[in-house]
Amino acid sequence: MITLPAWLRxxxxxxxxxxxxxxxxxxxxxxxxxHFLGGPIPCSIxxxxxxxxxxxxxxxxxxxxxxxxxxxxxxxxxxxxxxLDRGGEAIKKNLIWxxxxxxxxxxxxxxxxxxxxxxxxxxxxxxxxTSTLLFILSLILRFRP
Amino acid sequence: xxxxxxxxLWGGLALVIVLALAIGLSLAGSKAPLTGGELTVPVTxxxxxxxxxxxxxxxxxxxxxxxxxxxxxxxLVERLMKEFPNDVRLVYRHFPLPQHANAxxxxxxxxxxxxxxxxxxxxxxxxxNQDAWADKPADVALRTFRGYASQLGLxxxxxxxxxxxxxxxxxxxxxxxxGVNAGVDATPTFYLNGQKIANPSSYDNFASxxxxxxxx
Numbered sequence: 001m002i003t004l005p006a007w008l009r010x011x012x013x014x015x016x017x018x019x020x021x022x023x024x025x026x027x028x029x030x031x032x033x034x035h036f037l038g039g040p041i042p043c044s045i046x047x048x049x050x051x052x053x054x055x056x057x058x059x060x061x062x063x064x065x066x067x068x069x070x071x072x073x074x075x076x077x078x079x080x081x082x083x084l085d086r087g088g089e090a091i092k093k094n095l096i097w098x099x100x101x102x103x104x105x106x107x108x109x110x111x112x113x114x115x116x117x118x119x120x121x122x123x124x125x126x127x128x129x130t131s132t133l134l135f136i137l138s139l140i141l142r143f144r145p
Numbered sequence: 146x147x148x149x150x151x152x153x154l155w156g157g158l159a160l161v162i163v164l165a166l167a168i169g170l171s172l173a174g175s176k177a178p179l180t181g182g183e184l185t186v187p188v189t190x191x192x193x194x195x196x197x198x199x200x201x202x203x204x205x206x207x208x209x210x211x212x213x214x215x216x217x218x219x220x221l222v223e224r225l226m227k228e229f230p231n232d233v234r235l236v237y238r239h240f241p242l243p244q245h246a247n248a249x250x251x252x253x254x255x256x257x258x259x260x261x262x263x264x265x266x267x268x269x270x271x272x273x274n275q276d277a278w279a280d281k282p283a284d285v286a287l288r289t290f291r292g293y294a295s296q297l298g299l300x301x302x303x304x305x306x307x308x309x310x311x312x313x314x315x316x317x318x319x320x321x322x323x324g325v326n327a328g329v330d331a332t333p334t335f336y337l338n339g340q341k342i343a344n345p346s347s348y349d350n351f352a353s354x355x356x357x358x359x360x361x
Contacts, residue, residue, distance in 0.1 A: 022161055025161065025165055026164075026165050026168060029165035029166065029168065029169040030165075030168065030169050032169065033166075033169030033170055034169075037169075037170065037346060042212075042214045042331035042332055042333060042334070042344055043209060043212035043213065043214050043215070043242055043244075043245070043331060043332045044242075044330060044331040045242060045243075045330045045331065070165075074162070077158055077161065078158065081154045081155060081157070081158050084154055085150065085151050085154045085155070119244065
């Protein structure tokens with residue numbers, strides 16, 4: 001067993017989730033800012049960002065997926081901070097719905113990148129990773145005795 | 146209720162939002178500063194150049210004809226050349242990326258046109274009609290390039306020979322290697338008087354960088 005410093009131990013899982021959500025939020029904010037302000041995303045040797053973020057799959061009903069992602073992570077953060085501030089087991093137990101939605105979206109988008117566009121975007125993959133982590137953490141929060 | 150804890154939590158959230166905005170804005174940026182990278186292969190007579198030799202501003206572009214971003218920058222660069230006819234010259238260097246299946250063929254077509262003095266005409270056709278050949282099978286793309294060649298009145302026999310000329314491929318590779326050595330890892334990459342710039346987010350942005358060079 002690793003012993004953690006006392007201040008870190010309570011709510012460790014939810015604090016980890018907060019850290020992951022912050023990462024996801026920075027990532028999605030960057031992609032959103034790029035979408036609205038940046039010029040075209042250059043084509044990189046590490047292939048893909050141009051093809052992915054310039055593709056028709058980058059928006060849903062005209063709303064850029066990156067913006068939806070930023071809102072998603074912000075929702076996570078607000079709920080976590082609400083919980084840490086005021087408590088509320090219901091929030092903790094129901095984060096799984098948010099987690100599952102993010103996870104399903106990530107599967108869909110990784111699938112689109114792999115099978116349809118046949119190109120990957122690094123920042124999009126980072127987001128898939130952070131939302132998968134959030135999903136796992138939300139499972140722990142829900143089912144941990 | 147512990148007030149300082151609340152303040153810490155919600156203040157932290159506000160800080161995260163502000164930071165995300167600041168990072169997003171500065172990275173995606175409306176400003177395109179010089180980023181410090183230096184052009185390692187100097188511009189020589191062997192380069193593919195358009196614009197007056199005496200122009201005070203030289204733009205070197207590492208580019209890939211099949212790259213969508215390069216296609217989107219093409220009209221910006223055209224406009225720069227038009228609006229600064231005496232002040233800007235453009236050097237085009239090939240940087241075909243591996244994920245673009247027709248990029249080398251397109252670069253070869255431009256080089257084969259160059260052998261007949263029509264590089265820039267082919268360059269314009271390739272970028273203007275990028276959608277017509279970019280994601281097509283190799284044979285379709287090749288047929289399209291031959292179509293452009295005949296449209297430009299090129300000698301097609303010579304064009305076909307040049308397409309397969311190892312010298313052409315070597316030239317493309319040499320230019321790309323020069324870019325790789327300078328740290329180019331994406332297309333388009335622009336150098337303004339030998340200094341790498343972050344890609345401008347708009348024409349005005351690009352033009353202001355050129356003007357800044359002119360006022361030096």
